Amino acid sequence: MGQDQSAPLIDENTPPQTLDARTVDAVAKYIKDGRAWRVVVMTGAGISTSAGIPDFRSPDTGLYANLARLNLPYAEAVFDISYFRNNPLPFYTLAHELYPGKYRPTITHSFVNLLDKKGLLLKLFTQNIDCLEREAGVPGDLIVEAHGSFATHSCIECKSSFPEDLMQKAVREKSVPHCLDKNCGGLVKPDIVFFGEQLPSAFFANRQLPQEADLCLVMGTSLSVQPFASLPSFCADGTPRVLINQEQVGGLGSRPDDVLLLGDCDAGVRKLAEACGWLEELEDMWAKTAPEDEPDTDKEQPKKTRDEKLEEEVDQLTREVEESLKLSEAQHQWLENHVGTKFEQIQEEEKKPGPMQPATAEPVKKEDIESSRRVDPKDAAAATSDSSSVLAHVFPHINKKPSL
Numbered sequence: 531m532g533q534d535q536s537a538p539l540i541d542e543n544t545p546p547q548t549l550d551a552r553t554v555d556a557v558a559k560y561i562k563d564g565r566a567w568r569v570v571v572m573t574g575a576g577i578s579t580s581a582g583i584p585d586f587r588s589p590d591t592g593l594y595a596n597l598a599r600l601n602l603p604y605a606e607a608v609f610d611i612s613y614f615r616n617n618p619l620p621f622y623t624l625a626h627e628l629y630p631g632k633y634r635p636t637i638t639h640s641f642v643n644l645l646d647k648k649g650l651l652l653k654l655f656t657q658n659i660d661c662l663e664r665e666a667g668v669p670g671d672l673i674v675e676a677h678g679s680f681a682t683h684s685c686i687e688c689k690s691s692f693p694e695d696l697m698q699k700a701v702r703e704k705s706v707p708h709c710l711d712k713n714c715g716g717l718v719k720p721d722i723v724f725f726g727e728q729l730p731s732a733f734f735a736n737r738q739l740p741q742e743a744d745l746c747l748v749m750g751t752s753l754s755v756q757p758f759a760s761l762p763s764f765c766a767d768g769t770p771r772v773l774i775n776q777e778q779v780g781g782l783g784s785r786p787d788d789v790l791l792l793g794d795c796d797a798g799v800r801k802l803a804e805a806c807g808w809l810e811e812l813e814d815m816w817a818k819t820a821p822e823d824e825p826d827t828d829k830e831q832p833k834k835t836r837d838e839k840l841e842e843e844v845d846q847l848t849r850e851v852e853e854s855l856k857l858s859e860a861q862h863q864w865l866e867n868h869v870g871t872k873f874e875q876i877q878e879e880e881k882k883p884g885p886m887q888p889a890t891a892e893p894v895k896k897e898d899i900e901s902s903r904r905v906d907p908k909d910a911a912a913a914t915s916d917s918s919s920v921l922a923h924v925f926p927h928i929n930k931k932p933s934l
């Protein structure tokens with residue numbers, strides 16, 4: 531046990547210790563034999579891409595690659611608490627698109643629900659903020675939302691909670707909500723873990739569970755964000771770990787009982803469900819997640835591929851964030867002119883003899899006003915390095931060395 535992020539793949543001649551073979555059928559047999567009754571599942575954005583939500587790091591369709599085109603100090607700034615304090619609009623523009631309720635769970639989400647309904651799910655650790663696991667029926671107490679979620683909201687200053695209906699209204703209108711406490715008035719945001727913030731206590735309270743698991747399923751994550759990325763390494767030696775993902779990640783495949791199912795998540799869980807004899811049940815369960823009034827719009831039109839749909843979605847998101855940045859630039863310009871004029875007026879007034887303002891009042895300094903509303907790129911860089919110890923796990927490339 532321990533860090534095995536970059537461990538080499540196991541030699542194919544090395545026999546497994548627990549499974550009969552490193553295959554889907556052997557995993558299914560292990561489950562059907564009743565040997566997997568404490569299953570720990572670890573998921574990331576890849577399990578929601580077939581719902582139409584872009585992931586973060588896929589080279590063409592990922593959110594970060596697309597946001598990198600924009601005039602943000604760096605793509606992840608939309609999820610950066612210091613950037614948010616100064617310019618919350620790009621986040622709220624994204625939130626408008628990503629807010630729960632617009633997307634249907636995928637069959638992979640339903641598979642996790644099926645594991646629970648069969649009494650096998652010990653815990654689901656998710657990095658996703660889309661709440662689709664809950665939507666699929668997985669009970670809240672079995673989910674650890676390691677990077678928070680859109681489920682609750684609070685003030686970033688006084689931490690008091692903010693009502694769901696008001697947040698929905700703000701997100702719908704792409705307006706920025708503020709704390710209801712008049713004495714505070716701080717910015718409010720969904721309780722998503724931003725760069726510069728700490729993971730929820732539930733993550734730390736449950737992170738010993740992989741050690742107790744008898745099966746680990748890792749799906750749709752690049753496992754590049756610490757401390758989440760270390761979870762699979764906490765599984766005991768001999769505990770089968772199954773990776774269902776487009777690419778091999780995080781040292782999965784380095785132990786004798788690791789099984790790699792490389793490819794699409796939905797296809798992977800269908801294969802596993804079929805091998806377990808659960809496919810029909812799974813399809814029925816997933817069918818129930820379809821909205822009743824879902825119009826069958828693509829009936830007459832040629833079907834788009836998953837990547838085409840994602841490219842469209844991510845393009846739209848990028849355009850919207852770009853608009854919000856232009857908007858902020860326009861507001862910024864207005865303030866600049868306004869503050870500039872005020873500053874000149876004050877300078878003129880200061881030259882005149884006699885009191886112009888109460889003696890206790892400090893003259894307004896242009897740089898004070900400037901610094902309260904603008905992120906200096908240097909500050910952004912400093913914020914990045916300052917917070918690397920706190921949330922380097924959320925933006926790992928900022929802190930190249932993975933740390934717990």
Ligand code: OAD
Nearest residue numbers: 574575576579585586587657677750751752775776794795
């Ligand atoms: P990433 O975008 O880093 O990784 C998604 C992984 O899923 C990649 O390995 C993809 O190849 C794979 N993938 C995408 N679609 C797939 C599909 N249909 N089937 C199978 N695999 C697929 O997303 P995460 O690992 O979730 O933090 O990223 C972790 C964190 O980084 C996020 O929680 C986010 C970000 O900074 C916050 O938002 C706070």
